[in-house]
Amino acid sequence: MTGLQSRQLALGIDGGGTKTVATLAVVTDAENFHVVGRGTAGASNLNAVGLDAAAVELQRAVELAFQSAGAEPHTVSVFCMGMAGAGRSAEQHAWTEWAVEKRFAEEVVVVTDAETVLAAGTPAGTGVALIAGTGSLAFGKGADGTQTRAGGWGYLLGDEGSGYQLAIAAIKAILRAVDGRGPETVLQSRFLKALNLNAPEELIGFLYQDPGDRGRIARLSGLVFEAAMDEDAVARSIVDQGAQELSELVLAVAQRLHFKADAYALALTGGILLHQRDYRVSLLERLAEQQLAPATIECVEDPSLGAVRIAVRLLG
Structure with a gap:
């Protein structure tokens, strides 16, 4: 895609226990963006498949997103990774280190997959997100920034209603x-x-x-x-x-x-x-x-x- 390299680009990841989706977008202003590429790969929940296997799928999804946009992979302005199994700081740090080492973006942020659901499905990014697929989890965020969750304890201890x-x-x-x-x-x-x-x-x-x-x-x-x-x-x-x-x-x-x-x-x-x-x-x-x-x-x-x-x- 002509001129893509010179535009302000954002990458978003939905990394789950079944598949990984990467979306590449051109930022149009402080709140809006235009999707230019998407890529889909396998599971990237590091607790389920391990960091190495998860990283392979994540990188593949990103490369496919650039490919669908008609561009070679290169460093973007900001990269948000919404990752299943990344509820603790240790997992978030591991993903941040990996993304920085790969030079995917100038700025990297790692959040849970529930946070990206909330951002996608609520006007102000506040409210409650409920995930029920293979597993289950509820996540909420108040107007003052307070966050809380329920469930998500895994198939042995929870995942009720999944x-x-x-x-x-x-x-x-x-x-x-x-x-x-x-x-x-x-x-x-x-x-x-x-x-x-x-x-x-x-x-x-x-x-x-x-x-x-x-x-x-x-x-x-x-x-x-x-x-x-x-x-x-x-x-x-x-x-x-x-x-x-x-x-x-x-x-x-x-x-x-x-x-x-x-x-x-x-x-x-x-x-x-x-x-x-x-x-x-x-x-x-x-x-x-x-x-x-x-x-x-x-x-x-x-x-x-x-x-x-x-x-x-x-x-x-």
Whole structure:
């Protein structure tokens, strides 16, 4: 792209446990930008795949963003990295060091992936962001800059309401039914068919053959939503419990920041929140029941735009 090298450029990253998206933008003024390139690569959550593997995917996404803009990679004005698994200063420092060493930008800032969702989905960058995909997390920011979060404790200790936990709850329900400790459910036949298994006992081998690939398990949550739509009582109960858990994450953050009903913005992202409309509706109904319905709701398809927005504000 002619003249791109001489323009003020910002790079934004949405680095997750499934994929990494890099967005390259020309800054037009203190608040606005124009996207000129995008690149997508694999997972870059360093806690899940390690720093070296994550860095390879991140660099690939950046190079593809420049390539789609018709330019060679070069140093930009500011680089905002919204990274899953970067909630602690140690991870943020590791990413900052890497980006500085690679000379991606004159200025580098590392934030969590939840912060970029909030920046992308709320007008002023304040309110509550809720992520529910493979994992789950709520993050909030008040007008005075106060930040807080709930959830995000990982698949062993949390991730309530996420695709992974819905799928695990379904498999547990199937095995309880096999034992005679729980009601029968269509989930058994549907899970076995989807996984090409012959008996419920084979679900154990499926779960343990690659326990690190939680996305593979989380994708089975689609079968739970389908069964719930078909009025399977067990599946319906699992989905209802998941929506309740997600509402509690939002409530915890909103109450800590002293948000009032109809007076805060809610940004939603993650595979199951974006693609399961009834799940979103159920979540919002629960918030209304607790007298904490949001004033605005935005589904964020591309959190990397939030990273660019943070970068542009730094330049401003």
